[in-house]
Every structure is written in structure tokens, then in C-alpha cells.
Amino acid sequence: MTQIQFITHHTERYSYLDAARMALEGGCRWVQLRMKGATAEEIEPVALKVQALCRQYKAVFIIDDHVELAGKLHADGVHLGKNDMPITEARRILGEGFIIGGTANTFEDVWMHHAAGADYIGCGPFRYTATKKNLSPILGIEGYIDILGHMRKADIHLPVVAIGGITAEDIPALMRTGVSGIALSGTVLHAPRPIEEMKRIIGLMQESCQ
């Protein structure tokens, strides 16, 4: 499971494609195309371009929410939350060849996604973020320690990716909780030099994993 996942987000400065390109140039090898509020028809042309770029960089390409589109474009996978298609149904449609991620805010969420056959868990939010509306309760470091502890007791070994308001400075403490990876968006897109910021994040991640 790639340790740094970049989630696209619309900003004044960068298009979705520019954002994905900067993340890839900075060394990220897992991109999730998240175009909140856009229809599948609007997402498709952007997805084709981001997918081509991901292939060039040998990066994993995930589409947020849109199962049918992920299948149609042969994306690497799809990420699904509480208000999206159930994971069992997505698996039936996509089959075993696709990565399916599920959002969790509690151990119960993790348990359900595990039972449904998810490949990884996007667990958050770590802290407040303006990137997503209607946030679930903030987890903080303690929240991850608690959820991962319950997972160990239940013998559930899915990769957990922390998400929500995460910055480079949070990486060492978050990785010490036992999460497998970090998903981020705003901290890269709002940095003065996003490519350099992604490089710094990848470096910190490598140090934290030594």
C-alpha cells in the first residue's frame, strides 16, 4: 500500500490535472481523483487525463465515489464512504481486480468494511479540514491508537490510511500510531511550492518508516 496518497481538490490556483501532476512530480505514487459535486460526465474527461499521467509515473489511480466510472475507465480502484455505494455492491460490479477503499471514523466502521471486503481504510478526520463538508468527529492521535488497538484485538489487518487536515509536521506522530499511510490534499495545494512540499512529505515519511 503506497504510503502517501494525494487527494485532488479544486482550488483557485490549480486545476485537478495540475494538482495531480504536481503530486506526481513531487514523488507521490497514489492519486485519488476527488471532484466533489461534479457529475460522472464532467469527471470522465479529467479522469482520462489524470489516469494517463498516473500511468506515466506508474502511480495508482483511484476515483472517489464513482464506481461505474472506475469500472468503465479501468481505474485502479474506487474510494467509498457512508453515503456512497455499499462496498459489497461495488465489489460485485468491479470484481477482485479493483482496489476498493472505505471510509471509517470508528472501529465499527472498520469492522463493517473488513467484512464487506474492502482493501484499505481511509480513517479520519485527524483534525478539522475545510476540504470536506459534514466532517465526522475529529479523531486526533488518540483516536487512531484506539481504532488500531481494537483492530489488533479483532485480528483485522487492513491497511489504515489517516486523512483530514494532515500536514508534514503530523507525519512522525501519526506513523507511530501504526497507520500504514497518510492521505492529504490541502497542505500540498496551499503550500507556496506544492512540488517541493510533496518532496518534503515523502522524505519525512521515509524517515518515519526507518
Ligand SMILES: Cc1ncc(COP(=O)(O)OP(=O)(O)O)c(N)n1
Ligand atoms: C483515503 C480516503 N479516505 C476517506 C475519504 C472520504 O470519503 P467519503 O467519506 O466518501 O467522503 P468524500 O471524499 O466522498 O467527500 C476519501 N475520499 N479518501
Ligand SMILES: Cc1ncsc1CCOP(=O)(O)O
Ligand atoms: C476527503 C476527506 N475525507 C476526510 S477529510 C478529507 C479531506 C482531506 O483533505 P485535506 O488533507 O485537505 O484535509
Ligand SMILES: [Mg+2]
Ligand atoms: Mg464519498
